[in-house]
Amino acid sequence: MESFIPALNAIDSFMWGPPLITLLVGTGIYLTFRLQLLQVFRLPKALGLIFKAKNHGEGDVSSFKALCVALAATVGTGNIVGVATAVKVGGPGAIFWMWMAAFFGMATKYAEGLLAVKYRSVDEKGEIAGGPMFYIRNGMGEKYKPLAAFFAVATILVAYLGIGTFPQVNAIVDSFEISFGVPKLATDVLLTVLIAAITIGGLQSIAKVASRVIPFMAVMYILISIGLIAMHLDAVPAAVSLILESAFTGTAAAGGFAGSTIMMAMQNGIARGVFSNESGLGSAPIAAAAAKTKHPAEQGLISMTGTFIDTIIICTMTGLALVLTGVWQGDAAGAAMTSAAFASAYGFVGSQLLTIALALFAFTTILGWNYYGERACIYLMGTKGVMPYRLIFIVLIASGAFLKLEAIWILADIVNGLMAIPNLIALIALSGVVVAETKSYLAEEDAKKNAEEALN
Template identity: 85%
Template sequence: MESLLPILNAIDSVMWGPPLITLLVGTGIFLTIRLKLLQVCHLPQALRLIFKAQNKGEGDVSSFKALCVALAATVGTGNIVGVATAVKVGGPGALFWMWVAAFFGMATKYAEGLLAVKYRTTDEKGDIAGGPMFYIRHGMGEKWKPLATLFAFFCILVAYFGIGTFPQVNAIVDSMEIAFGFPKVATDVILTVFIAAITIGGLQSIAKVASGIIPFMALTYIAISLGLIVSNLDHIPAALALIFESAFSGTAAAGGFAGSTIMMAMQNGIARGVFSNESGLGSAPIAAAAAKTKWPAEQGLISMTGTFIDTIIICTMTGIALVLTGVWQGSAAGAAMTSAAFASVYGFAGSQLLTVSLVLFAFTTILGWNYYGERATIYLFGNRGVLPYRLIFIALIASGAFLKLEAIWVLADIVNGLMAIPNLIALIALSGVVAAETDHYLNRRKRQTE
């Protein structure tokens, strides 16, 4: 794998160059304008809907469980290892660009969730089927079927070689070894057995596990992060100043690094932000489509909160911790770097707490992406493709512990970018549908309150 690293780096530089970053953020800006700053004006309503959605429409799971499946896939190593990687390579300014990508990404995630429900259908087993492959094909028309096929193919690649397997497994086995001295092979075997057992149960099993773990792990991580921030409260103004200054001037990173340019901060912040919250990738709408709701816009609002929770809250906690404690300037990288930040306040217990959070984050991400890849497989090959897909997925989980970190992140970046392109084209093409559905829903709510 290491011999391929220069080639992968070259492909990644092209993939995450100005064209894709422009398309990704540009789509979010375009939708933000077309939806009249919906992610600001209707965020309180969206947060209320997480718990108060009526769940009366067709669907396989509640809106809350659909959000938990989506969050299971998004709240993962990107929130801990990904943020550390972005700040290490791009400097503290990368955190600012992560915020920018997330702000506009909320509009993107809203549109994805809305379209997923509007164009969903049922598969041959009677289960809800939805996501970009369906809103491309049914929303844009049959002539765009090749683009839908391309999306489904790239989705399977991301599940296999991107967010879904290697980065998560690598983070789990490394952190368990660092914090508890647990052998990598033993961790990998136990992880593989658990993943195999849960994924056999399909969406219902995954949703049940996700809705149990996600709220607990998110609140726990936020609590220990707030403890770290409060203990360094007097350094907050300087840390925020460094983040904003670095975003527009570039900051020299650690270990004799020549200097992090603005473009490097921007590229790493946006790429890691997308890796974490998946806005624009088209993954979350696969889960959103299964929600029990009558109103596409309602699920769009609930989906939008996923990006807010993932990046604006959880990634920010990690980023602030790294900058406040100064560990980004040290020699540690990835999970070890974030671990050092928490250990500086909580001692050895901090490292252990972070490990537990990371393991839970990464574990649920594997479950979520197993589901996404499976739905893409069913779209391409029907239900006969499910068993081969699951066997390959489990085999990749079993082998994920033995790949090097740098190569894993580069490979994940490449397949993420490939998956985003067909979805972003569809979001722009169907933006008129999104705006019309939004107006219809908001006007109806307005009449109800008058």
């Protein structure tokens, strides 16, 4: 396997180079203009719907729980490790390009959520089934079934080999050993038992855990980040200025930082932003399809907030912590860099808090991706494939702490990109449906508002 690494590296570099990044961001830009900056003008309504959605329609879970399952998969190590990696290579300017990826990604995520509900189906167990494989087949037509199957296979591969297992397990066991001295085997056994207990219960069990853990971990991370920012409040204007300037001028070498060009800042910021919020990859609509809602556009708005929370809020907190404390100029990289930032503010407790946040982020990502892979498995093989899928997933989790094959990480990167391609083709092909559904929903909402105002 190791002999294939140079070839896999070449494929990976091409896959996550300008072609795919251009397609991902380009789709977001295209949808942004077709939807007339919906992510700006309808964001307040979208944020309000998270808690106020009526949940009257058909579905398996509430809109809030569907969002939590999607956030479980997206809010992960990328928010801590990914941001640090982007800033280490691309400088503070990478944070600006991360924001740009998220801004246009919100339109992409809206379209994904809308289409997921519009074209969802019911499986043989009576559970809601949806996601890109369904809007490709049901929206684009039966002749595109091979494209839908291609997406489903890529999703299972990502769940098994990529985001869903090894990187998350490694992050949890390594961080607990470093911060608390817990042996890897002990952490791995406990993690495997927890994952098995939750995933055997299916969506309801995953959604129940996600809806409790996600708000807690997001609020905890935001609070410790705000505390750090408050300690450096006078330096915030200069930090924001540095982020904006570096985005368009590059960053000179300083301390242990080697310097970066505008292209390095742009490429790393956009790539890490997309990795973090998964806008365009087609993962979140699998969870969105299960939401109890009558109107596809309503779930589209709720789905859109996932990108806002993940990148505009949580990734920004990490980015500001790195810039304000100056650790981006040091020799540390990845999780160690973010840990150094929090340790500078809170001492040893800071790195321990970060370890807990990282472990929770990684744990919920495993749950979210287990569900995504399971739905893809049902699409391809029916419900008879569920139990074998779950058992393989649990075995991979158990072995994940001890697997460090470089080729597996590169392969995971590649299949991650393969998920995005059929999804982006579908989003562009069905953009007319997205626009029509949006106009219908907004007209209905405006009519309701006018009727209420007339009564008052």
